[in-house]
């Protein structure tokens with residue numbers, strides 16, 4: 293009597309495990325189907341949607357005073373960093389050495405912006421914007437913008 297009960301219990305447990313595994317697998321497959329890898333943003337979308345508004349904030353930074361104003365500049369630099377990561381691969385010219393060079397120059401410029409914000413250094417911020425952040429835009433466009 294006892295033996296039979298135990299066996300039934302084991303079978304039930306096994307059945308439950310199998311059902312759970314199947315559900316998990318199907319669920320995962322469904323999820324994978326419903327959430328395909330998002331369509332890649334185009335270079336133009338990244339330029340217009342992220343780079344342009346963010347660099348407008350950085351280049352337009354003037355007489356920063358409140359913590360929030362400085363933070364907005366830091367957030368803009370972070371946006372440039374994020375856009376740069378997206379530009380680094382998956383686009384027509386991403387694998388070209390020059391593309392990588394200009395993109396990396398833009399990324400180090402954004403890092404330098406973060407440093408200037410950390411130091412609350414307005415002169416440095418303005419110098420970084422003009423001398424480091426702007427040139428890679430020009431160079432990359434000259435070579436790759438049709």
Ligand code: HEC
Pocket residue numbers: 335336339340343344347379391392394395398425426428429430432433436437438
């Ligand atoms: C690594 C290369 C690269 C860098 C760096 C780069 N761009 Fe671009 N940008 C492009 C390319 C390529 C296009 C053309 C995209 C297209 O028309 O499909 C473009 C186009 C643009 C456009 C026009 C978008 C449109 O709708 O035609 C703007 C505005 C722009 N970039 C701003 C900037 C600014 C500002 C910077 C610097 C902070 C910058 N870009 C840095 C590659 C770059």
